Every structure is written in C-alpha cells, then in structure tokens.
Amino acid sequence: MKRKIKRIAILTGGGDVPGLNSAMRQVVSRAHKADIEVLGFRRGWGGLANYRIDGDEDWNRQWVSTLEWQQVRTIDRTGGTFLHTSRTNPAKVREKDMPVHLRKEGMEYPADITETVVANLEHLEVDALIPIGGDDTLSYAARLNEAGYPQVAIPKTMDNDVYGTDYCIGFGTAITRSVQAINDLRTPIGSHERIGLIELFGRNSGETALVASYLANVDRAIISEVPFDIEKLAEKIAGDYGKNPSHYALLTISEGAVPLGGEVMETGEEDAYGHKKLGGVGLWTAEKIKKLTGKDVTYQQLGYMMRCGPPDALDRMVAMNFGNLAMDMLLDGASGLMTALQDGKYTTVGLNSVIEGVKRVEVDRFYDVDEYKPVIRRVQNLPMFLR
Numbered sequence: 001m002k003r004k005i006k007r008i009a010i011l012t013g014g015g016d017v018p019g020l021n022s023a024m025r026q027v028v029s030r031a032h033k034a035d036i037e038v039l040g041f042r043r044g045w046g047g048l049a050n051y052r053i054d055g056d057e058d059w060n061r062q063w064v065s066t067l068e069w070q071q072v073r074t075i076d077r078t079g080g081t082f083l084h085t086s087r088t089n090p091a092k093v094r095e096k097d098m099p100v101h102l103r104k105e106g107m108e109y110p111a112d113i114t115e116t117v118v119a120n121l122e123h124l125e126v127d128a129l130i131p132i133g134g135d136d137t138l139s140y141a142a143r144l145n146e147a148g149y150p151q152v153a154i155p156k157t158m159d160n161d162v163y164g165t166d167y168c169i170g171f172g173t174a175i176t177r178s179v180q181a182i183n184d185l186r187t188p189i190g191s192h193e194r195i196g197l198i199e200l201f202g203r204n205s206g207e208t209a210l211v212a213s214y215l216a217n218v219d220r221a222i223i224s225e226v227p228f229d230i231e232k233l234a235e236k237i238a239g240d241y242g243k244n245p246s247h248y249a250l251l252t253i254s255e256g257a258v259p260l261g262g263e264v265m266e267t268g269e270e271d272a273y274g275h276k277k278l279g280g281v282g283l284w285t286a287e288k289i290k291k292l293t294g295k296d297v298t299y300q301q302l303g304y305m306m307r308c309g310p311p312d313a314l315d316r317m318v319a320m321n322f323g324n325l326a327m328d329m330l331l332d333g334a335s336g337l338m339t340a341l342q343d344g345k346y347t348t349v350g351l352n353s354v355i356e357g358v359k360r361v362e363v364d365r366f367y368d369v370d371e372y373k374p375v376i377r378r379v380q381n382l383p384m385f386l387r
C-alpha cells in the first residue's frame with residue numbers, strides 16, 4: 001500500500017543555472033493540486049544543516065519556509081534560483097562552515113552531519129525530498145539515499161556532466177548564450193584583425209565548449225578531456241587567420257583545459273566538495289599565442305554570462321518536465337530515483353547512478369585530437385543531444 005504523502009521539500013545546490021525556477025514552479029503546482037504541502041530549503045543543503053529543532057522562528061525562517069502557489073507563480077520568468085544556493089556538503093563539513101549549534105569539543109573535521117540532516121527532515125515531517133543539483137549536490141543526495149530517506153532528484157548543470165542522464169537543466173541556455181556571445185565577438189575581433197580566444201565554463205567535461213564551438217563554427221576548440229600542445233595550437237590558429245579573407249580567427253577553450261605536461265590551473269582553497277576555483281588557462285594560452293604568432297589576441301572569459309538570465313525554450317521545457325516527472329514518481333510511491341533524459345526520452349535512473357560513473361565527451365566520436373576541432377558526423381539514429 002502506498003504511503004500517503006502530505007509534505008515534501010525542495011532545494012537547489014551548487015551553481016545557479018536558468019531553469020531551476022521553472023522546475024520548482026512545476027513541482028509546487030503539481031503538489032498543491034494534490035493537496036501536498038511544499039517546504040523550500042534555502043541555500044541548498046545549508047538550509048538543512050542550519051535548521052535548528054530547538055531554534056526560534058526567526059532563526060529557522062532564514063533556512064526553511066512553506067512555498068505557497070502565489071510565491072512561485074511567476075518565478076519561471078527569471079533565471080537563477082529564488083531559494084538561493086550554496087556548496088554546502090553535510091557529509092564533509094569543514095570547521096569554519098560548521099553551524100555554531102552543532103560544534104562540539106574535540107570534533108574532527110571534515111565532519112559528517114547526516115544524522116542531523118535526517119533528524120531535521122523527520123522533525124519537519126517531510127515525507128520526501130526533491131534536491132536539484134549537479135554531481136556534487138546530488139552526490140550528497142546519494143549519501144542521504146543510503147541513509148534511507150525518500151528522494152527523487154533532478155539534475156542540473158550547464159557542464160551537462162551528471163552521470164545517468166543525457167541532459168541536465170542549464171545546458172541548453174549555456175549553449176545558446178555562448179553561441180550568441182561568440183558570434184557577437186566576431187565584430188570587434190574581426191574589425192581589429194585579431195585572434196580571438198574565448199574561455200568557457202567546463203571543469204572536467206568539455207561538452208559545453210565542444211557543442212558551442214560546433215554551432216558557432218569556431219576555428220579551433222580546446223576541451224577539458226584532451227591536453228593540448230601550445231606550439232601546435234598556435235601554428236594552426238595562425239594558419240586559420242591567414243586563410244580568412246577578413247583576417248581574424250576564433251578559438252575557444254574550456255576552463256578545465258590542460259596544456260601538455262601541465263596541470264589544471266586553479267587557485268584558492270578547496271570548497272566542500274574538494275574543488276578549487278578554476279581560472280588562468282585562457283589568459284595563459286592567449287599570451288602564449290600572441291608571443292608565438294606575433295598577432296594581437298583578444299581574450300574574453302564568458303564566465304557567468306553563460307548562466308545568467310531566463311532559460312531558453314529547451315531548458316524551460318526540460319525543467320518543467322523534470323518537475324512533472326519527479327512529482328509523478330513521488331505520487332506513485334517511488335523514491336531513490338533521479339529524473340533523466342536518455343535517447344531523447346524522459347525516464348528515471350537510480351539516484352546512486354550519480355556516484356557510479358563519470359560523464360565526459362566521447363572524444364573518439366566527436367573530437368579531432370590532431371586538429372583541435374569538433375567533428376560531428378554519422379548522426380543518423382543519434383538522439384538530438386548526440387549522446
């Protein structure tokens with residue numbers, strides 16, 4: 001017999017992407033029609049970490065609130081997440097991030113406060129949780145899944161690298177923004193007869209850079225999966241420049257790209273998921289190309305411009321349908337799942353899929369490692385997203 005669901009909760013973690021609000025609006029809409037109350041945890045897993053069972057209302061209101069239909073009715077018209085977000089990892093909380101009320105004498109760090117998270121969910125009488133996030137946020141959802149808490153997760157990340165799904169919320173808009181920016185940059189780069197180098201997000205997966213470069217018809221594209229020879233790259237982009245009657249050339253690079261013999265360029269301390277801030281490879285490559293070719297180089301880091309503004313039509317559609325699918329599963333009594341797209345069809349996979357593999361560009365199929373170019377061919381019978 002299916003357990004009657006009376007209250008669910010939703011949260012968003014990690015980087016913001018367009019489409020998060022669309023997914024949440026759909027969840028709340030479906031839940032309210034089914035007479036199910038919805039709670040929203042603010043700042044991702046941080047909301048569950050900071051909620052206090054013995055706390056006063058003013059304190060707890062910062063971290064959790066009831067989501068009424070009137071609150072979410074129009075949120076899909078904007079990007080980002082109206083619940084805000086963080087990179088809190090309750091399985092590995094650092095000393096500086098540990099909520100004051102959870103600190104104990106002699107506590108070892110990083111600390112796992114999953115027992116507190118589960119206790120908070122039980123105290124709030126949450127029957128099921130819908131976490132929305134990338135592989136980091138959902139890796140903790142998998143940890144919570146092991147603790148036996150009912151969940152249906154929704155994948156989002158503009159890197160499109162969550163294992164188990166062909167598509168993540170945010171990917172389509174990131175591509176749309178990138179292609180537009182790349183083509184717009186042809187104006188100043190072409191006017192000044194320069195080489196243009198555009199750095200795109202992509203820590204471990206170069207899929208965003210690959211697809212954007214393919215659609216924008218750039219001359220060369222460096223992705224995270226393939227270490228590059230800077231001298232060879234400079235020679236090729238100089239050749240592209242010489243062949244162009246408008247006397248310019250365009251090159252894209254993933255922020256996680258690595259030169260041959262080098263390492264990923266990152267700075268600062270690790271976050272709760274073990275990542276340092278990426279940055280530097282684009283500027284380093286631009287300076288090297290200028291020196292090796294003797295050409296002026298315009299360097300542009302797109303960064304957060306790839307994830308700003310409202311979602312495009314594709315992300316809006318996928319986000320709404322993922323929200324619908326998550327609610328379908330919960331109303332059917334299912335849990336321990338993640339919504340997914342596979343071969344162009346909506347489906348679900350086990351939530352633990354997130355930690356059971358990695359998703360990267362299939363280099364042999366979609367990239368020419370000698371020419372540093374996307375190579376898309378033999379697309380018959382491939383799904384729309386080429387995965």
